[in-house]
Amino acid sequence: MSNIPPLDLKRQYQAIGADVSAAVLEVLASGAYIGGPLVKNFEQQFATYIGTAECVGCNSGTDALYLALRAMNIGAGDEVITTPFTFIATAETISGVGAKPVFVDIDLATFNLDLTQLAAAITPRTKAIMPVHLFGNPVDMTELMSIAAQYNLVVIEDCAQATGAKWQGQPVGRIGHFGCFSFFPTKNLGACGDGGAITVNDPGLADDLRMLREHGSRERYYHEAIGVNSRLDAIQAAILQVKLPHLDLWNQQRATVASRYHQLLANIPGIITPQATPGGESAWNQYTIRVVAPVGMDTADPRDRLPTLRDRVRASLLEAGAIAMIYYPLPLHLQSVYADLGYAVGSFPNAERVSQEVLSLPMFPELTVEEQQRVVYALKDAIDTCR
Structure with a gap:
């Protein structure tokens, strides 16, 4: 397959x-x-x-x-x-x-x-x-x-x-x-x-x-x-x-893919699905979930690049044939190029948190229902295995 x-x-x-x-x-x-x-x-x-x-x-x-x-x-x-x-x-x-x-x-x-x-x-x-x-x-x-x-x-x-x-x-x-x-x-x-x-x-x-x-x-x-x-x-x-x-049709198809993901992922513990800004209409360039670790798990400094629960889930997905992406594993304020700005770990806790949790699932207009189901089944198995 x-x-x-x-x-x-x-x-x-x-x-x-x-x-x-x-x-x-x-x-x-x-x-x-x-x-x-x-x-x-x-x-x-x-x-x-x-x-x-x-x-x-x-x-x-x-x-x-x-x-x-x-x-x-x-x-x-x-x-x-x-x-x-x-x-x-x-x-x-x-x-x-x-x-x-x-x-x-x-x-x-x-x-x-x-x-x-x-x-x-x-x-x-x-x-x-x-x-x-x-x-x-x-x-x-x-x-x-x-x-x-x-x-x-x-x-x-x-x-x-x-x-x-x-x-x-x-x-x-x-x-x-x-x-x-x-x-x-x-x-x-x-x-x-x-x-x-x-x-x-x-x-x-x-x-x-x-x-x-x-x-x-x-x-x-x-x-x-x-x-x-x-x-x-x-x-x-x-x-x-x-x-x-073709752009409007492609974006409508992306929205349909996103809606299916919402339904398929609705009851998976530890997964937070993306939320559109109230009043906005997303173009769904990515469908980015958060893989939330149990309390006390994965609290390392993001700069240490230690594997998080999200990373282990992604590796498990890859083994199952579903390629997910990580955008972005280290926020800009913690990048070495911006060290002179003086920001420290904890300066922007939300950005730091999601950088360790986000996982972008396959997303494109032509993605089929069967492919989405495969992704979600593999994700469920990965969550069960890695938590």
């Missing part, structure tokens, strides 16, 4: 492969590989999908965050608030512009920023908030935008895992001042390589973003800022144009 992968892009390609191949061959035949009408067309289509006036394509979701920070002149001496429980790219871009990442703990139910702790982290140096719609689950953007407005802060939404997610009916990426998206192949709308985009309503900021992504140049060979080379390739834009019309 074959393994059940965390994601199977081959199945997606089998469904739309002919259209993707034709689009790629058309680009190759055109000779226009960088920029050009295909990229502009995709930018317009994606802006329409999100509901913003502008979309600026770039090389990656990481670059999208970096360019948004640069467009707001955020740099040395400034602070940007974000979550410690996310991929390092979120904080890395803040450091990359010379600013200081300031972390706020997460909500145990949603894995997103605990907005009740946000105001306490704001100082005179705070310039922006970078919420992460983690695993596709939207942050409460109504409350966050209210706090940001009170303190006159820029909001840069990290939508890397949340393309198509909605907050109170609005797509994420249109609510903050910037929406930053990744088109990495594992994302809900994935290219066949790296790619990213920034959505924004201000045409002036969009123009600045385009200048920064083109070596700080609005006119070729004339440079007004130190920029970067961060362009969305035409081949990737062509692939994304083929995929975009």
